[in-house]
Amino acid sequence: MARFTLSRRALGAAALATMARPAFAQGAGGTIRIGELNSYSRMAAFAVPYRNAMQQAQDAVNAAGGVMGGRRIEFVFRDDGATPGDAVRVAEELLTRENVTFLAGTFLSNVGLAVADFANQRRRLFLATEPLTDALTMAQGNRYTWRLRPSTYMQTRMLVEAIRGRNVRRWAIVAPNYEYGQSAAANFKRLLPQAIPGAEIVAEQFPALGRVDAGATVGALGQARPDGIFNVLFGADLTAFVREGNTRGLFERRTVVSLLTGEPEYLIPLGEETPEGWIVTGYPWDQVTGMPTHQAFVDAYRGRFNDTPRKGSLLGYVTVQVIASLLNKANSLDNERLIDALADLRSDTVVGPVVMRGLDHQGTMGTWVGETTLRGRQGTMRNSRYADGADYMFPEEEVRAARRSA
Template sequence: MLRTSFVSAALGLSILLAGSAHAADPLRIGEINSYKAQPAFLEPYRKAMMLALEEVNAAGGVHGRPLELVIRDDNGTPGDAVRAAEELVSRERVAMLAGGFLSNVGLALGDYARQRKMPFLASEPLTDKITWANGNRYTFRLRPSTWMQVSMLVPEAAKLGKKRWAIVYPNYEYGQSAVQTFKSLLKAAQPDVEFVSEQATPLGKLDAGPVVQALEASKPDAIFNVLFATDLTKFVREGSTRGLFKGREVVSLLSGEPEYLEPLKDEAPVGWVVTGYPWYAIKTPEHQRFLDAYRKKYGEPPRQGSVVGYVTIHAAAEALKRARSTDPEKIVEAFHNMPLSSPWGPIVFRAQDNQSTLGAYVGRTALQGSGAQRTGVMVDFHYADGAKYQPSDAEVVKLRPAR
């Protein structure tokens, strides 16, 4: 029997949504994510997936078959993610897997995909390893990687001409990778740069006082920040209170994303160089169509997660259409060099490393509005096309093992 609405299990273990009823059997996508652990990003992500699912099914589904999502929460842990993946593949008989937020979870799902020879579209995990060192034939990634986004920021960092840099980051795969890339690329662009302090903090458990004090004690000219979500909020508030940012440039990964910038309201930092999503100021036709559809359905503006969720479903649907089959090998081949429209313009999934060319917006933070409406925004931004921020084919060969 086809399911036509959300069903939430008693313990929140699953959510199931199907498109409108069709005579044909549905094609299932198994989606795994950290919904309880990272709600700020993943609630908008989930909403946009449903919007995209409705669009796909309203247009006839995949060769007449409705697309269906079977969703599981991974509780932010690799073990739970792999168990959910096995249940989706063995019991729910999904045609492919998608999702992932945390980098360590994404790597675990990528390894599962390799072992089971099951296509997996990693929506959000940013670790470089997912398409390079641990890359495999069956794992694809939508968002620009850590290396890509850092490489978008490094030219802006080099323009600042600051010599002494301090770094703060969450001490797990994503943060470690971001720091390694930033140091390497900035050193290449500015050989005299010095890194005077590194503060590695437990993910989601930032003790902001000692961290800010240690950064201040190192007397940096500039700071590279990789913290996000609640850790970012704590860092900004404590750093502002102690004057850490006064007279110092800050380059910050992801901090222009509304999920993380808007909760700070009038405490949002001013003048930081960031990657993010200025939904309120993007005037392209592709984005306007997405913005209008999302607002019409939910009565609120989209977030960064909304774009990721929306494109995830359209990418999965397009791969299944091109494959004309649920054969994993045909789905993998369909992804290779697959062009796709997105709210940010056309993208392609590179055959070299299974990485999409989706980019990111780079700009500076500012405060706009007044009173209770005063909040952080991005200004002076530009779109950094992901196709321009990827290593060469020769470099990919060195980075990616033959699997």
């Protein structure tokens, strides 16, 4: 299997790479351009750090000698408008006007599904990095679409495992009313009885994405008197929900399980309003131990951008590492050879080995599971552990059944 690693020295050199480019072998060919589309305007808190780290990793790869025997890589970044229609138009422009080799990116699940369908029609590789919907690799999966980040099912399963055996039987769900939120809610309903026999869902709230009525939502959840709450809100919706919930005492003496809330993108805006003890998936970047390459990534990122990394930063960096491994393994820009090379591709990354499972095109990149807490006036995680995505993927028989029926 092809691997790609960067030494601590190469990682640290990333910030200087734009000033001193390596001499590439003559005849090695031109720069390899990769189209990256994402919701840089609407989801800037995640997408901008993601782009920063991709540029950092791009420079590090090029400084270390490039790929395929000395060719540079270059990402062409475009905003996808955070809508399916705009994203498909941008994807078409990247392929036809910018002449990129393949596509990567997207943030929202409905946007990712639209670009996946476009990639399938055009028979061009699309590496979906952020969208979490299970449909992307299951019922609507196709030969040309692959996903790096752990899916909704995988992350929900991590959280449900963390509450296994607890005496919390009455649950409420709050999730944004679009593909990601609906998928997360369905997964929670499916997995909960296996962890807590006799558990039931007593209330569900599905506010529109970006337009949560926090007062009404919190009021409805409180009236149901649940023992636990499964939350899928993020961004500004999460901030409004937490503020109103704190004010009304919604979270007091209740177990709260929350997707993504431990990511710095969402903890930082909460600040001193961060609730105590929520069980979350996230990224405690300053608590990661036993991964020297991760620490080197953090040091280089902070040195270059004068900021701490976000979860988007980590994902952006790992994305480039996987792409570099892919190009080296395929040793070709032929689309079908790239697709074949992705099957069970193993890449050494700053969070350890990541494999792109050939069966469903899902990456084994994991995430951290822990609890929210306040450190001073800022939210962070405690008792966190890295959950390897390979341990939480859909069972193989279920994948085969889903993709046969697609």
